[in-house]
Amino acid sequence: MDDLALFIRKFALDNARRYNGVPNQGSVVGKILAERPELKQKLKEVMPQIRAVCDEVKLLPVEKQVEELQKIAPELLEDRKIVEEKKLKPLKNAEKGKVVMRLAPSPSGMQHIGHGVVFSLSHLYCKEYEGKLILRLEDTNPEEIYEPAYVATPNDLGWLCEGKIHETVRQSARLEKYYDYAEKLVAMGKAYVCTCNADVFRDLSVKQKACPCRGLPVKEQHARWDKMFVGYEPGEAVLRIKTDLMDPNPAMRDWPAMRINHHVHPKTGDKYKVWPLMNFAVAIDDHEMGVTHTVRGKDHLDNAKRQQHIYDAFGWKAPEHAYIGKINFEGIEVSKRKIKLEIERGAFDDWDDIRLPFLAALRRRGFQPQAFHRFAMDMGIGLNDKTVPAEDFFKSLEAHNR
Template structure:
């Protein structure tokens, strides 16, 4: 098996150092195992995605010496494929059409909060016949997620993590305008790109439980997941703009060398004995997830 990792940023802003570290870890892991490192631009948010942000991502990665092994994939170009898989799940009875109006969903949330329950979709249309809906009514396509048992992820960093399926609702695959949601598109793209290891921040762990349900509904093998510890600011909070320079471009413009930034980011959450300064060749030789 050829190990394949990916870095999949959204072009909605600058290349954050947290994202840059994720790219570095994915790149080094693939190189260490003789595999392939791929790049995917998740540009389905048409309102916020910009070409300027895409250029900044390419520029920042090139400056850091992080080179993909194939041409980048643009998620927006794959919408037909995302829709195809959602409709296949619908045909298989693994998904269904939900005709709830915005007002009904708001009332559902307010009722749950008043009863001190998490505001989740209650499955109103899960087992109803679509013919009961008004003719021509808009609908979303929702995954018919399992309600019994647990979803278990054997994470390569966090260990075994699990959640009761009753804690999760039926996630939306296709919006009422027919566009795919982010969580659905990512699963289809990772499967089609034959990604074997998904390495990303542990703020995505909740997403992983939901995405695992899509994999299983399609009968696809799950990739190996590794959720990395986040970078925090001096106050202990997740890194944000208020903590100062946070983009790769900022560090370059302040005169830092790419070798210095990469070495620093590598040592945030990974270590090898007392080694402090490592060349790129040494990084590739030594990097593996057991040091995270």
């Protein structure tokens, strides 16, 4: 038996003796790649050998599997040292049975390990507080949608969250609600339709000056709002939220909430021409869906401030937000755009190719969602950025993949 065959066999035997004598091929592959990551590049060549070894091993009685493992890799029979697991930090102002959280992915591509950390924490907090978890597909950028994600995302996150998603909603099915709230803000004098050139508006904003559109009467604003649907072309008008022009952060000053977009949407076709931008839709949805707490990346700190303007305008209570710092997975490519191109040129089979860091691939490799949950708990809530080498990430998953 050559070295590679022996290497494969020890993991097949170890996995088989744990699970009634039948090795899980995905788990065996995961162990092999964790120990020898260089085999990722040769996986297509090695897979027939892995399958053959697993088929041989499953024919052995469990006692024979253990006996052989004792001879070739006795270290795998040693009990692992039990490490005390980290606990979740308490959520601010949270009560058991009253917590509502949401997962808010965009169907612009598949879900990778970075998304998985945030979504795992949301799921774990809902379990901890006996709360409700909502999956909200944020698909208000028609030109960026990757249609297969409409099916894949609920599947991937359903697996990650152990089937505990209480409700799934799609933002593109809620356009009329966003229009209603936008019109109310116009009537209240809290929003206005701006037809200024983007560069002109930016220059005025930097100087903390109002654009000419800001002070127009409400009647004129209503007429302009109507014209966004039947008159203006893309780029000619946006709906802006009135904020403090003296805000020290220029990005907070009269930020855009709705814009014109004529791209055909895969779900609604060409029915809608006016689309909400992320901060407006998120604020409306979080309120309407009763979201009490969120977990999100710290890159959303400014977005929370923008959304607060909507809560203040309507007199709503904002959710409690918890943040995590950026996680740099060293040596792992998580760019959906780059991976999509690689799949199209045949470098990878699909998004569940086990060489990829996407949830579908981890699932296919035999990892259990609980292994990812424990990694997410290790990362935890906090603003500090972290760097996680690829080897450490997969070792963590392997250690918890029981």
